Amino acid sequence: MSESGVARGGASPSGLADVIDTILDKGLVIDAYVGVSLVGIELLTINARIVVASVDTYLRFAEAVNRLDLSESSGEGLPELMKDITSQGQVSGKGAEPAQGALEAAGEQPYDFDSDQEPQESARRRRHEEG
């Protein structure tokens, strides 16, 4: 995300993940009010997104921590380096630097970070165009 901070949801629909967070376990529950006229319709299985720490979670965190020292060991001075690259419009005689910059940029967004939201992003966009 950009430095300017807060992403604004605005009037556009939020991503599917946000929708699921909201409408599947919040709001009034019809069963509490209604008896004979209630219809039990089959719902597609949707796993509410509850964080349950598991072995997989732990291994992922361990891997993330291990990835961290790669960027740390080459991290010193990199912000300046990147600024240089930017100010020079990426035209640089020092060939190694852009490559390092790319590595650093990749480190900013570990591959598993938010990967669960990717398909939902396209869903959101599709809805957005409709409206």
Place this chain on the structure above:
Amino acid sequence: MAGATTHEAAEVQQRSTGTYIYGLVPADVEVSEDVLGVGDPPGEVRLVRHGEIAALVSEVPLDGRLGTPDDLVAHERLLDATAAEVPVLPLRFGAVMTTPDGVVEELLAPHHDDFLAALNELEGRVEYVVKARYVERAVLGEILAENPEIARLREEIRTQPEELTRQERIDLGQLVEQAIAAKRQADTEALTEDLAALGVLTVERPPSHEHDAAQVAVLIETDREDELEEVVDEFAARSEGRITMRLLGPHAPYDFVATPGEETER
């Protein structure tokens, strides 16, 4: 209501459709014609009125299943768009009754006064949700710096082949997870405190992602969005580099309606 008569005829045959309910609104509301509901093809959304309240409904086929991404988004979009204009009591996704008459007889009529009172209470207010998420690299860096045990364990693992360190890596990950949970609690409290300073109701939501720093719902007057944005911006500025923030809304007040007997479940 010609629609209801047709519907009853169909029901005699095999009750092929049900009445899906989105939420409850004051009776003097109107639904624009182009609003699409859940189901495939999407049902036409209309109002079933009783006294001073009404239910937003559409017919859904009973032989299908509900819950596609389009269904979920349709449910929320309709309620959020409604909430931006008028008070609305949102129902949890998936509420279906037999017929519109059933909605009146079993839902609207018996609970008319309670629902009306709740709607009056919500008048002029909407929900926003503030979502804060950790920048993984930043928060892991903090954790390594603050927890010698975690740093030590990581060094130990680094010098050994991966296949020999499965248990150690699980232990390491678990410590990291616990450290994030502790940070999450502190950051959620800090954000909630900032938001509550606006003199509004807040509800802390449980995390829905490993990297969540905080999720807090706020019920605030429609014309105070600027003030809310200011508080969120300030928090974001203070947390820059370690937390990214999103402000979602206006929403229907999903987090601020209570079903009788449900409050203690969480």
